Amino acid sequence: xxxxxxxxxxxxxxxxxxxxxxxxxxxxxxxxxxxxxxxxxxxxxxxxxxxxxxxxxxxxxxxxxxxxxxxxxxxxxxxxxxxxxxxxxxxxxxxxxxxxxxxxxxxxxxxxxxxxxxxxxxxxxxxxxxxxxxxxxxxxxxxxxxxxxxxxxxxxxxxxxxxxxxxxxxxxxxxxxxxxxxxxxxxxxxxxxxxxxxxxxxxxxxxxxxxxxxxxxxxxxxxxxxxxxxxxxxxxxxxxxxxxxxxxxxxxxxxxxxxxxxxxxxxxxxxx
Numbered sequence: 001x002x003x004x005x006x007x008x009x010x011x012x013x014x015x016x017x018x019x020x021x022x023x024x025x026x027x028x029x030x031x032x033x034x035x036x037x038x039x040x041x042x043x044x045x046x047x048x049x050x051x052x053x054x055x056x057x058x059x060x061x062x063x064x065x066x067x068x069x070x071x072x073x074x075x076x077x078x079x080x081x082x083x084x085x086x087x088x089x090x091x092x093x094x095x096x097x098x099x100x101x102x103x104x105x106x107x108x109x110x111x112x113x114x115x116x117x118x119x120x121x122x123x124x125x126x127x128x129x130x131x132x133x134x135x136x137x138x139x140x141x142x143x144x145x146x147x148x149x150x151x152x153x154x155x156x157x158x159x160x161x162x163x164x165x166x167x168x169x170x171x172x173x174x175x176x177x178x179x180x181x182x183x184x185x186x187x188x189x190x191x192x193x194x195x196x197x198x199x200x201x202x203x204x205x206x207x208x209x210x211x212x213x214x215x216x217x218x219x220x221x222x223x224x225x226x227x228x229x230x231x232x233x234x235x236x237x238x239x240x241x242x243x244x245x246x247x248x249x250x251x252x253x254x255x256x257x258x259x260x261x262x263x264x265x266x267x268x269x270x271x272x
Contacts, residue, residue: 041059103263113243117132127177128153206220206256220244239252
């Protein structure tokens with residue numbers, strides 16, 4: 001890529017400098033470009049409030065990473081594919097919660113207990129389950145979960161459901177990269193024990209968190225298929241053990257599975 005101001009050649013300083021200030025400027029350039037749709041260097045720099053040389057260095061770094069594209073014939077910059085992929089991930093997350101919210105409200109109305117939706121996301125060298133939506137039940141009992149919080153893979157129904165959707169080798173790596181904290185005397189604290197529980201989830205199609213994260217709390221979790229048939233999320237219902245007794249598990253499981261199927265249909269999964 002030659003310098004778009006017409007002088008030709010590759011400018012010095014094309015490598016991205018470090019620091020938070022540089023990141024802030026880079027994001028301001030990307031946002032300016034998103035607003036402009038496509039524009040020459042001078043216009044992008046003006047919109048971002050930067051000098052042309054600084055804007056160019058940032059644009060070139062963004063171009064190298066695929067967040068910006070540059071057309072040599074016209075000299076115009078535009079948002080690149082990787083920026084689109086970030087936006088698509090945002091859209092997918094919102095599509096998931098939009099599809100799940102009404103069915104989760106119906107589930108809570110049916111059972112009178114709190115429902116949670118979680119997805120798998122990268123965390124350090126491994127993975128973690130993260131709650132992306134919650135509908136609280138009418139009972140005046142505050143559970144340990146909240147939207148945005150993470151759930152331990154080894155000590156949560158949603159964590160085991162999400163791991164069960166991955167190949168066994170990947171599930172093992174994720175557990176080996178995780179600190180298997182003993183939250184209660186019921187918590188599985190070895191990789192082999194957790195993998196055995198994940199294998200049971202694969203076979204049975206649901207997970208039970210039986211006071212593994214918090215004493216006195218039981219949880220039933222089921223997978224939610226996406227449009228492609230792959231597991232897009234895990235749906236769970238949590239309640240005190242006094243209300244979610246072993247005898248009540250089949251009723252809670254059936255209700256959760258029905259809700260998961262309805263969410264899958266909303267996501268475009270035809271076989272749900």
